[in-house]
Amino acid sequence: MTDEPLLRVRGLTKHFPVRQGLRATGLVRAVDGLDFDVRPGETLGLVGESGCGKTTTGRMLVRLLEPTSGSIEFDGRDITHAGRRELRPLRQELQIIFQDPYASLNPRHTVGRIVAMPLQVNGIRPPGGIKARVQELLELVGLNPEHYNRYPHEFSGGQRQRIGIARALALRPKLIVADEPVSALDVSIQAQVVNLLRDLQRELNLAFVFIAHDLAVVRHFCQRVAVMYLGRIVEIGDREDIYERPQHPYTRALLSAIPDVTQLGPAGRIRLTGDVPTPLDPPSGCRFRTRCWKAQDVCATEEPALVPRDGGNQATACHFPEGEPAGTSPEGESGGTSPEGEPAGTSPEGESGGTSPESAEVAAQVDEEVSS
Ligand SMILES: Nc1ncnc2c1ncn2[C@@H]1O[C@H](COP(=O)(O)OP(=O)(O)OP(=O)(O)O)[C@@H](O)[C@H]1O
Numbered sequence: 001m002t003d004e005p006l007l008r009v010r011g012l013t014k015h016f017p018v019r020q021g022l023r024a025t026g027l028v029r030a031v032d033g034l035d036f037d038v039r040p041g042e043t044l045g046l047v048g049e050s051g052c053g054k055t056t057t058g059r060m061l062v063r064l065l066e067p068t069s070g071s072i073e074f075d076g077r078d079i080t081h082a083g084r085r086e087l088r089p090l091r092q093e094l095q096i097i098f099q100d101p102y103a104s105l106n107p108r109h110t111v112g113r114i115v116a117m118p119l120q121v122n123g124i125r126p127p128g129g130i131k132a133r134v135q136e137l138l139e140l141v142g143l144n145p146e147h148y149n150r151y152p153h154e155f156s157g158g159q160r161q162r163i164g165i166a167r168a169l170a171l172r173p174k175l176i177v178a179d180e181p182v183s184a185l186d187v188s189i190q191a192q193v194v195n196l197l198r199d200l201q202r203e204l205n206l207a208f209v210f211i212a213h214d215l216a217v218v219r220h221f222c223q224r225v226a227v228m229y230l231g232r233i234v235e236i237g238d239r240e241d242i243y244e245r246p247q248h249p250y251t252r253a254l255l256s257a258i259p260d261v262t263q264l265g266p267a268g269r270i271r272l273t274g275d276v277p278t279p280l281d282p283p284s285g286c287r288f289r290t291r292c293w294k295a296q297d298v299c300a301t302e303e304p305a306l307v308p309r310d311g312g313n314q315a316t317a318c319h320f321p322e323g324e325p326a327g328t329s330p331e332g333e334s335g336g337t338s339p340e341g342e343p344a345g346t347s348p349e350g351e352s353g354g355t356s357p358e359s360a361e362v363a364a365q366v367d368e369e370v371s372s
Helices: 054-061 084-093 111-121 130-140 145-149 157-169 187-204 215-221 239-244 249-256 297-301 357-371
Strands: 007-020 023-038 043-047 069-074 094-097 175-179 207-212 224-229 232-238 306-308 314-316
Touching (some): 023 224, 023 232, 043 054, 054 175, 094 157, 187 215, 232 306
Parallel strands (some): 043 224, 094 175, 175 207
Antiparallel strands (some): 232 314
């Protein structure tokens, strides 16, 4: 892996204007100043609860959405405001896989036609012909090449996602943005698709931005992880640092919901109440403060900046950072688990965006298949 980033994102911002009639009445600050790099062959997980801005970020990276400000450099080219013509060659190298395999495949087209489409649109003539290349791609993603003439409805959910993956691979991309690629699938199928992506990533040296709310799955796929909250990155770093030495209370809260990470049972869990606040009017100071069990007055007035940690990682200089390994409860801190001493912003069961028992099961299956 070279140190030169394949993708360099600086100050990336997307604000959606809110209008009533012709009048602009506000701004949804969906993504608010992201900085990160992805090196060739690297897998970066983008995690956070629903509404944190992950999908908006992913769509800006592949330029399905125009950024409001900031910059995106891909392979040394500034693509932030690239026009249609400039985007065409880019589309070959930068692909996206969508969450919903049902919605992203045209039901009236055969699988052969769907996977061939990127080749045809880009005028690419593979040496052995398009059909042979498509069949090779189907085989690569574990589908029967004989099924070239079948239609999407003849395939299961997992198989349809494999078709979407074959289509994304057709142009030999360098980077794939995968937006919740397994969350619409049955739990029993999720591990198979994650394993396929991981095999392909290694075999083809693909870089990934892997968007997910499920930290257990990200842990098994991604080398680096960026944790997003309300349009901002609160912490970014190597997997081990994020999962074993989280600095930000939000990261810790998300991690504490993964049973196989904390192994602490109910006492170690932090349960966040409510949803992420509206990005129309984010809280002053630290955006996480309204749900943080450590928040004090200073958190409402001073927004902590991202500062370097070891090894090129960064964490928000939280006023009250986590100093302990994931899932331990620092002295005097109830960690959001005791019904009597329940701190502000935490609640009983079920609200955090962390991980369900099902996703822990998926992660275990990924592990099993890797070690066998
Ligand atoms: N076109 C739009 N116009 C206005 N607001 C939008 C638009 N698209 C997204 N948003 C808002 O921006 C915020 C971030 O949305 P986004 O879908 O990027 O979050 P997310 O982390 O991907 O969540 P999810 O996992 O639910 O998709 C949300 O509050 C969402 O309602």
